[in-house]
Amino acid sequence: DIQMTQSPSSLSASVGDRVTITCRASQSIGYFLNWYQQKPEKAPNLLIRAASGLQSGVPSRFSGSGSGTEFTLTIRSLQSEDFATYYCQQSYSAPYTFGQGTKLEIK
């Protein structure tokens, strides 16, 4: 199974900040990496697919990059509605594993 490891596990930031979350895969997964945002009591929401493809309707302050084993999610100019938990997920091969999550909190 491919293990996905996110860092940091939690992060405090302020509105207007730029933040970066990293996701590492235990083996190369090409560009088969996706990012989701989950708010409390809500289902996850797809933000980025195939490492850097912005999902329709997602604000352009979200961006993704990387390939192989290392990937990043960047949020430029944090807004209050961005405080949530973020998960990476590999769609390279089953089981389609998730990272453990990064909780983004208000400083």
Place this chain on the structure above:
Amino acid sequence: QVQLVQSGAEVQKPGAAVKVSCKASGYTFTNYYMHWVRQAPGQGLEWMGVINSRAGSTIYAQKFQGRVTMTRDTSTSTVYMELSSLRSEDTALYYCARGEEHVFDIWGQGTVVTVSS
């Protein structure tokens, strides 16, 4: 609009089974996979398995092999996930999620399953 609507909350005793449904609408059901993901209280997301909505073939996570069964009814665009031999650790929120090349682009609202004696 495209949506997945799941069945309601369940309370089951240890050792019992639970069957959760996920009804799709707003798109061609057989063109997409359907995945199941669960989330224990305060924990992260755990992939359980996937069903090919057209062929009915399945892939399950090793952890759930022998306990989980995913089926689909193309006449009603509904997918089912049955988990048997329930234990307290199975208490979680269970989601179905549409898979486009195994990217989860549409999610159900979630079904709470509580396992308690």
